[in-house]
Amino acid sequence: xxxxxxxxxxxxxxxxxxxxxxxxxxxxxxxxxxxxxxxxxxxxxxxxxxxxxxxxxxxxxxxxxxxxxxxxxxxxxxxxxxxxxxxxxxxxxxxxxxxxxxxxxxxxxxxxxxxxxxxxxxxxxxxxxxxxxxxxxxxxxxxxxxxxxxxxxxxxxxxxxxxxxxxxxxxxxxxxxxxxxxxxxxxxxxxxxxxxxxxxxxxxxxxxxxxxxxxxxxxxxxxxxxxxxxxxxxxxxxxxxxxxxxxxxxxxxxxxxxxxxxxxxxxxxxxxxxxxxxxxxxxxxxxxxxxxxxxxxxxxxxxxxxxxxxxxxxxxxxxxxxxxxxxxxxxxxxxxxxxxx
Amino acid sequence: xxxxxxxxxxxxxxxxxxxxxxxxxxxxxxxxxxxxxxxxxxxxxxxxxxxxxxxxxxxxxxxxxxxxxxxxxxxxxxxxxxxxxxxxxxxxxxxxxxxxxxxxxxxxxxxxxxxxxxxxxxxxxxxxxxxxxxxxxxxxxxxxxxxxxxxxxxxxxxxxxxxxxxxxxxxxxxxxxxxxxxxxxxxxxxxxxxxxxxxxxxxxxxxxxxxxxxxxxxxxxxxxxxxxxxxxxxxxxxxxxxxxxxxxxxxxxxxxxxxxxxxxxxxxxxxxxxxxxxxxxxxxxxxxxxxxxxxxxxxxxxxxxxxxxxxxxxxxxxxxxxx
Numbered sequence: 124x125x126x127x128x129x130x131x132x133x134x135x136x137x138x139x140x141x142x143x144x145x146x147x148x149x150x151x152x153x154x155x156x157x158x159x160x161x162x163x164x165x166x167x168x169x170x171x172x173x174x175x176x177x178x179x180x181x182x183x184x185x186x187x188x189x190x191x192x193x194x195x196x197x198x199x200x201x202x203x204x205x206x207x208x209x210x211x212x213x214x215x216x217x218x219x220x221x222x223x224x225x226x227x228x229x230x231x232x233x234x235x236x237x238x239x240x241x242x243x244x245x246x247x248x249x250x251x252x253x254x255x256x257x258x259x260x261x262x263x264x265x266x267x268x269x270x271x272x273x274x275x276x277x278x279x280x281x282x283x284x285x286x287x288x289x290x291x292x293x294x295x296x297x298x299x300x301x302x303x304x305x306x307x308x309x310x311x312x313x314x315x316x317x318x319x320x321x322x323x324x325x326x327x328x329x330x331x332x333x334x335x336x337x338x339x340x341x342x343x344x345x346x347x348x349x350x351x352x353x354x355x356x357x358x359x360x361x362x363x364x365x366x367x368x369x370x371x372x373x374x375x376x377x378x379x380x381x382x383x384x385x386x387x388x389x390x391x392x393x394x395x396x397x398x399x400x401x402x403x404x405x406x407x408x409x410x411x412x413x414x415x416x417x418x419x420x421x422x423x424x425x426x427x428x429x430x431x432x433x434x435x436x437x438x439x440x441x442x443x444x445x446x447x448x449x450x451x452x453x454x455x456x457x458x459x460x461x462x463x464x
Numbered sequence: 465x466x467x468x469x470x471x472x473x474x475x476x477x478x479x480x481x482x483x484x485x486x487x488x489x490x491x492x493x494x495x496x497x498x499x500x501x502x503x504x505x506x507x508x509x510x511x512x513x514x515x516x517x518x519x520x521x522x523x524x525x526x527x528x529x530x531x532x533x534x535x536x537x538x539x540x541x542x543x544x545x546x547x548x549x550x551x552x553x554x555x556x557x558x559x560x561x562x563x564x565x566x567x568x569x570x571x572x573x574x575x576x577x578x579x580x581x582x583x584x585x586x587x588x589x590x591x592x593x594x595x596x597x598x599x600x601x602x603x604x605x606x607x608x609x610x611x612x613x614x615x616x617x618x619x620x621x622x623x624x625x626x627x628x629x630x631x632x633x634x635x636x637x638x639x640x641x642x643x644x645x646x647x648x649x650x651x652x653x654x655x656x657x658x659x660x661x662x663x664x665x666x667x668x669x670x671x672x673x674x675x676x677x678x679x680x681x682x683x684x685x686x687x688x689x690x691x692x693x694x695x696x697x698x699x700x701x702x703x704x705x706x707x708x709x710x711x712x713x714x715x716x717x718x719x720x721x722x723x724x725x726x727x728x729x730x731x732x733x734x735x736x737x738x739x740x741x742x743x744x745x746x747x748x749x750x751x752x753x754x755x756x757x758x759x760x761x762x763x764x765x766x767x768x769x770x771x772x773x774x775x776x777x778x779x780x781x782x783x784x785x786x787x
């Protein structure tokens with residue numbers, strides 16, 4: 124048995140993504156003077172802190188063969204709600220505030236989950252609708268006001284920028300570290316915990332999962348609630364980073380999170396993928412975004428065009444290579460059986 | 465008596481239900497505001513969303529075929545921006561229009577090719593092109609606004625062509641009639657339904673499913689490009705964010721019409737009724753000074769209700785299709 128028979132497609136994907144990430148850095152380092160330095164890391168890590176959480180949330184839902192298009196509105200609403208709570212109660216305990224954001228987010232997740240899992244309305248319809256509904260709730264709730272950063276307590280505004288460790292100018296900032304810890308915790312749960320493994324079972328074959336005694340509805344419901352809670356935490360991070368929150372906060376995050384997950388190798392048809400992949404996907408997307416702005420050869424307006432091309436290439440190459448890999452393994456398996464005879 | 469019975473049975477179809485809802489909304493609007501039934505308001509009602517409703521017609525094909533096209537809004541933006549850019553470079557406007565339609569054709573083909581030949585999910589492909597086509601639009605116009613188009617071009621979007629009826633509305637009606645015949649009365653239409661119901665069966669029946677899918681995505685790209693030009697003419701200027709986010713409104717209209725997201729069911733008449741419902745509802749709310757975000761929220765509620773209600777009222781007619 125060679126390595127090709129033993130390595131799992133998931134591991135292969137992560138390795139390939141890391142290679143692409145390294146190549147991207149090398150490419151831009153050769154193009155842009157003074158590119159590869161601590162500031163690049165600090166800049167990318169600050170913005171990935173938010174997107175990593177949201178991509179992670181989206182991954183949980185996609186794993187069960189569903190999609191959550193309301194995630195941007197949930198981020199916007201929780202950012203605003205958390206902001207107005209802390210504006211009115213500046214002395215509130217930080218952990219309590221983060222918990223509040225997660226509870227509000229999870230509440231939206233409950234609405235989505237009930238409609239998708241128990242009322243059995245297709246998730247794309249439910250979340251397309253709740254995207255608009257949650258956003259209009261925000262408009263009502265905000266009453267044409269916005270949250271401003273000067274009304275927020277100092278610790279909250281500084282939270283994204285506080286370095287926990289500094290190694291040669293590379294700062295590991297609090298928000299980024301928090302996101303990393305959460306993503307790795309979700310990853311551990313998904314790969315080690317029995318209840319979390321059910322997400323994969325339901326996503327890869329709902330009928331088989333049902334026959335194996337898995338309560339499909341409960342699993343899908345839980346995925347939406349967990350995604351809502353993570354998106355709520357994302358809203359908290361969003362508030363901390365930007366400070367100024369209006370009714371359009373988080374607009375467009377739904378598609379960005381799907382993009383990060385898909386680039387990270389999460390199968391849109393469910394059942395396969397990892398949150399680590401989604402994390403690397405989010406980093407890759409952000410790295411390209413940040414780097415193109417600094418690349419003098421092309422105007423910064425190429426950012427989105429290149430990003431679209433990247434997603435399409437990543438998915439197409441992934442699909443073709445995976446098909447080849449599976450075909451290759453089948454051939455080798457056959458050859459081994461022949462040889463055994 | 466029998467005729468009445470037949471009429472009642474017909475009303476129990478999804479389209480019948482939509483018709484009842486539509487009539488109810490129109491009566492509500494007419495009683496709430498005096499201006500509602502004026503010709504000016506009726507034209508305005510269509511023209512404010514003319515680009516969306518034109519694209520909703522082809523989106524019906526895409527979704528019945530069990531695919532989705534998220535890139536339509538970006539394609540509208542790309543086409544409008546390409547027109548603006550070429551106009552600025554001194555290209556003849558008529559030639560520029562032709563080139564824009566060609567861009568739509570190519571963009572649609574790219575979507576279709578990746579879906580049909582590479583075998584990628586359309587959700588992913590068109591999400592990528594949603595970002596990519598929008599990116600190209602921004603490359604062309606950067607952060608400028610381009611305007612001062614020729615008078616005849618602006619007139620096409622803004623003035624009545626036949627009496628008070630503007631060009632966009634005429635195009636919508638013609639497109640509806642043509643697509644109605646294609647979807648409901650032609651072999652291509654039947655293939656669209658069969659592939660949407662079960663692609664494998666269609667394959668075994670000897671249908672070139674890939675080709676049908678590519679043709680549908682090309683139609684979608686072409687019509688979106690046309691709608692983008694219409695937007696440029698109506699507004700009289702273009703910017704990088706033209707038609708940003710329109711895809712979700714368009715898909716909502718189609719899903720409201722009873723077209724199943726899993727493909728294979730729905731009709732173009734349903735789409736027309738759903739379009740009229742959304743337009744009248746929004747118009748009525750606008751006349752009552754309800755803001756855009758809230759209007760969208762109400763349409764969202766309606767979308768969820770459109771899937772839940774038939775399960776209670778019409779278990780036979782729709783429950784099967786949805787689950």
